[in-house]
Amino acid sequence: MKSIILGLIVCLFTVSSGSSQSLTSGKSLPRIGIAGLGIESSTFSPAITHEEAFHAKYGPEVFTSYPFLSAGSPLRQQATWLPALVGKSLPGGAVTREAYESLVGKVLDSLKKNGPYDGLYFDIHGAMSVVGLDDPEGDFITRIRKVVGYKALISTSMDLHGNVSWRLAKNSDLITCYRMAPHEDAMQTKERAVTNLLERLKSGKGKPAYKAWIPIPILLPGEQTSTRIEPGKSLYQQVAPLADNQAGIVDAAIWIGYAWADEPRNHAVVMVTGDDKTRVTKAAEQLARSFWNVRNQFDFVAPVGTLEKSLADALASKKHPFFISDTGDNPTAGGAGDVTWTLTQLLARPEFKQADGPSLIYASIPDPELVKKAMAAGVGGQVDGVAGARVDARFAPPVPIKGAVESIVEGDINAEVEVVVKVGSIHVIVTQKRKPYHKEADFTRLGLNPRTADIVVVKIGYLEPELYAMQAGWIMALTPGGVNQDLARLPYKRIKRPMFPLDKNMPDPNLSVQFVPRSGESK
Numbered sequence: 001m002k003s004i005i006l007g008l009i010v011c012l013f014t015v016s017s018g019s020s021q022s023l024t025s026g027k028s029l030p031r032i033g034i035a036g037l038g039i040e041s042s043t044f045s046p047a048i049t050h051e052e053a054f055h056a057k058y059g060p061e062v063f064t065s066y067p068f069l070s071a072g073s074p075l076r077q078q079a080t081w082l083p084a085l086v087g088k089s090l091p092g093g094a095v096t097r098e099a100y101e102s103l104v105g106k107v108l109d110s111l112k113k114n115g116p117y118d119g120l121y122f123d124i125h126g127a128m129s130v131v132g133l134d135d136p137e138g139d140f141i142t143r144i145r146k147v148v149g150y151k152a153l154i155s156t157s158m159d160l161h162g163n164v165s166w167r168l169a170k171n172s173d174l175i176t177c178y179r180m181a182p183h184e185d186a187m188q189t190k191e192r193a194v195t196n197l198l199e200r201l202k203s204g205k206g207k208p209a210y211k212a213w214i215p216i217p218i219l220l221p222g223e224q225t226s227t228r229i230e231p232g233k234s235l236y237q238q239v240a241p242l243a244d245n246q247a248g249i250v251d252a253a254i255w256i257g258y259a260w261a262d263e264p265r266n267h268a269v270v271m272v273t274g275d276d277k278t279r280v281t282k283a284a285e286q287l288a289r290s291f292w293n294v295r296n297q298f299d300f301v302a303p304v305g306t307l308e309k310s311l312a313d314a315l316a317s318k319k320h321p322f323f324i325s326d327t328g329d330n331p332t333a334g335g336a337g338d339v340t341w342t343l344t345q346l347l348a349r350p351e352f353k354q355a356d357g358p359s360l361i362y363a364s365i366p367d368p369e370l371v372k373k374a375m376a377a378g379v380g381g382q383v384d385g386v387a388g389a390r391v392d393a394r395f396a397p398p399v400p401i402k403g404a405v406e407s408i409v410e411g412d413i414n415a416e417v418e419v420v421v422k423v424g425s426i427h428v429i430v431t432q433k434r435k436p437y438h439k440e441a442d443f444t445r446l447g448l449n450p451r452t453a454d455i456v457v458v459k460i461g462y463l464e465p466e467l468y469a470m471q472a473g474w475i476m477a478l479t480p481g482g483v484n485q486d487l488a489r490l491p492y493k494r495i496k497r498p499m500f501p502l503d504k505n506m507p508d509p510n511l512s513v514q515f516v517p518r519s520g521e522s523k
């Protein structure tokens with residue numbers, strides 16, 4: 001709705017800022033940069049992330065990431081957009097310092113070349129870990145500030161599994177995050193961040209007078225905090241009415257935070273921005289208190305169990321397809337994606353030894369060597385080799401795979417090449433590079449039909465919408481890996497303590513508002 005209103009008032013709008021570009025009409029448009037890097041990276045995984053994983057887009061190519069900024073769209077016409085670089089990686093291990101410095105350097109070079117700026121849209125995830133550097137997003141925005149200055153408004157949008165350090169909060173003028181997990185509102189959130197930025201620039205209101213920040217000493221995995229079920233559902237349902245319908249409030253957001261990195265910034269946060277101090281305070285404290293009050297009610301979004309129990313349930317079930325989440329090595333949470341522990345167990349089970357046993361699809365295990373062998377054998381040929389455990393061999397060695405090649409598909413942006421090998425009654429998907437399997441088409445394009453399979457095992461946490469809609473039964477297997485769901489087993493050393501639920505009987509924390517100084521101001 002806001003974007004429609006903005007579309008109507010755009011022709012009435014002029015900016016007095018000397019930095020704005022004059023157009024032939026005599027009107028001037030705000031100059032807005034776009035930059036950002038998105039990844040969640042586990043520091044409990046031996047995997048490392050390199051620059052190419054970010055698939056960086058440069059200059060005008062950046063618009064392809066934002067349908068609401070496509071050519072001719074109302075928002076596109078309301079500013080002179082100066083996109084620098086936007087990169088988004090699959091979750092993984094910590095980013096190398098070289099990759100981080102290279103990408104940040106490219107952003108800063110581009111921003112220097114195209115300035116000055118009235119505003120900047122900062123599109124980040126918020127859970128990037130970089131080898132040897134704390135709070136990378138805080139570092140990144142501080143370095144951007146040195147280029148764009150403090151007059152420019154920065155609007156930051158994030159994943160609700162990101163972390164909001166004081167430094168990031170201070171350097172952001174507007175800040176928000178998703179309100180849904182799974183993140184069905186990701187694009188809507190980005191659009192809101194851009195719309196709010198434009199609105200503040202065009203109205204001349206500029207930086208909000210108040211930024212309320214409340215750290216909450218809670219650290220939970222995403223698998224317990226889906227907004228599809230309680231208590232996450234009701235908690236997040238409070239956000240929109242507070243944020244969107246109140247004069248004096250620009251936005252409100254709750255961050256769950258990221259559980260698989262070990263820094264002081266890893267915990268939940270509430271932020272509310274706006275010009276009305278009383279309303280901002282009330283809204284922020286309401287959200288923070290509500291979160292704390294329901295902390296004991298968070299639980300896994302599906303039944304959980306050992307792999308053995310999960311298989312027993314799946315085999316006994318009359319409903320198919322029965323999904324099993326192989327959660328410990330979920331690549332979309334930061335697992336290496338090549339842990340072989342679960343597949344090794346499956347291949348050892350007598351039920352799946354014969355070709356006419358219960359059909360099971362396993363998605364997936366990356367191994368470039370086995371893919372090469374399968375391509376040499378061709379569809380219908382036999383392949384014999386090992387797969388996985390090249391990055392994370394802590395739990396099981398490379399798994400022997402011997403069977404018939406059922407399909408070979410090239411061209412996926414993440415996997416590059418995908419092959420299916422039938423071992424007994426198991427269809428094993430082996431990829432050249434790791435890839436998450438979230439959509440029905442991820443399977444059908446390989447000639448697999450998950451709807452008619454008895455069991456589908458996916459390296460995933462909670463099921464993404466298409467898989468969720470398809471499942472007739474579902475259990476999350478608590479398997480080992482870099483994103484072990486049993487947080488009490490992770491060797492935290494640097495997060496703040498006490499922290500719920502690690503410190504069960506901790507006292508109630510102080511959940512009153514802390515006001516973050518406006519960017520460029522010390523108070």
Ligand SMILES: [Zn+2]
Pocket residue numbers: 159160161183
């Ligand atoms: Zn997330």
